[in-house]
Amino acid sequence: MNHQTKYLGIMKADKKVAIIGSGVSGLCAAKHCSAADSGVSCIVYEQAPVIGGTWVYSDQTDVDNYGLPVHSSMYKSLRTNLPKEAMSFPDFPHGEGEVSYLPANGVLQYLNDYADKFELKKLIKFQHHVKQIKPIENERWEITVVDLKNNEETIQEFDAVMICIGHNSTPRYPVIPGKDKFQGLQRHSHHYREPLPYQGKNVLVIGAGPSGLDLTCELSSVANKVYLSHHTDYAGNLHFPENVELKPDVSSLTEKTVIFNDATEGDIDMIMYCTGYISSYPFLTKECGIVVVDNFAKPLYKHMINIEHPTMSIIGIPRHLPIFHLVDIQTKFFIKTVTGEIKLPPKDEMLDELEAYISKKLNEGCRLRDLTALGKSMQTYYNDLANKAGVKNMSTLIVKMYFDAYERIFKDFMTFRNNCYRIVDNENFNVIDMRELQKTFVCKCGNGCKPPTGINA
DSSP: OOOEEEETTEEEEOEEEEEEOOSHHHHHHHHHHTSTTSSEEEEEEESSSSSOGGGSOOSOOSBOTTSOBOOOOOOTTOBOSSOGGGSSBTTBOOOOOSOSSOBHHHHHHHHHHHHHHTTOGGGEEETEEEEEEEEEGGGEEEEEEEETTTTEEEEEEESEEEEOOOSSSSBOOOOOTTTTTOOSEEEEGGGOOOSGGGTTOEEEEEOOSHHHHHHHHHHHTTSSEEEEEOOOSSGGGSOOOTTEEEEOOEEEEOSSEEEETTSOEEEOSEEEEOOOBOOOOTTBOGGGOOEEETTEEESEETTTEESSSTTEEETTOOBSSOHHHHHHHHHHHHHHHHHTSSOOOOHHHHHHHHHHHHHHHHHTTOOGGGTTBOGGGHHHHHHHHHHHHTOOOOOHHHHHHHHHHHHHHHHSTTTGGGEEEEEOSSSOEEEEEHHHHHHHOOOSSSSOOOOOOSSOO
């Protein structure tokens, strides 16, 4: 879509923006870039044949049909660990439904509905792999793209680029003595799809984040025994099945056993690493100036804008916050820097601000990799972007709902997805247990309707 924008009586051609990826952040970027008054136009490059990013399920786990790494980490039974009421774009709420915790295909359908509503699919070049991005003169960009279907490579130039590829696709593995000696299967949660291959086995799960907890429960339904290795303060309070044994961190591995830090051992057949992901941008040339140290990408202003080349942004990096609202406000902010409506500080001031933030967080005991886990400080971050961009801020209702739901994961992991969130007004919400709804359900239409099951939205 081509636009022209009028500033102070002068007609100016819109800036041309490349968007890499069509998951949550890429679709949001496309929506705002293609708005009639945005001042920019865009093209979206998507490696897959469909939209959805990490929400697209694939039986493939290592490489796709073109030999490229599979992006999605989706497994068959996945349901969200946050309610849909906190997982929507500000201007596009989910449809009505009893269930708050959606299956993966429910989120994917929502993204397709969003793309259809705002006519985004026509902006997307599917099965186009971005091979290289490098800066050229006047803070513009040269992007090398491979049309996978036709095996054709082209080079395009853009005024700005928005990297929207998420950060849950490149597995991170811990360093464990003896790891290379272990004779059983070792897989990362990125490669997990279903529990059947683990039937009757003794399985070691390393990591007790949401994925580690989910897979521990699912594997316990078919495995002989599951060891969950963790160093959290909450796993011990959760009620796992009887064949799950909680253990401390792994000290080492042998051909067939695991040795834990408390000197206990266990015979194992398989290892499942639920140890997170690393930020990876293999298509960026060295000249782009982005480096990743201990999973912290820098130098980025406001956790998104490349300070070395500020016409590049990486959308969606901050964690522990409502991602749909994050990418919405980040996208609005960045577009206004591209059009000149927001004037960024000088480079040295942006670097000073970044270094001051890093120093402060490290002095507080934060690890470098966790500097973008905003959590309770998210509201300050959102306020800053909203005020500078002159756009509506995220509501306090979403913040409260997010933290309420997040805390319930670790308080009552086995049953938290039974909770149904109901928004009362702009400041309040109710939480109802789906099991109570089932007990009190009464068909009012006379057609013998059944109570909600807690699975389908």
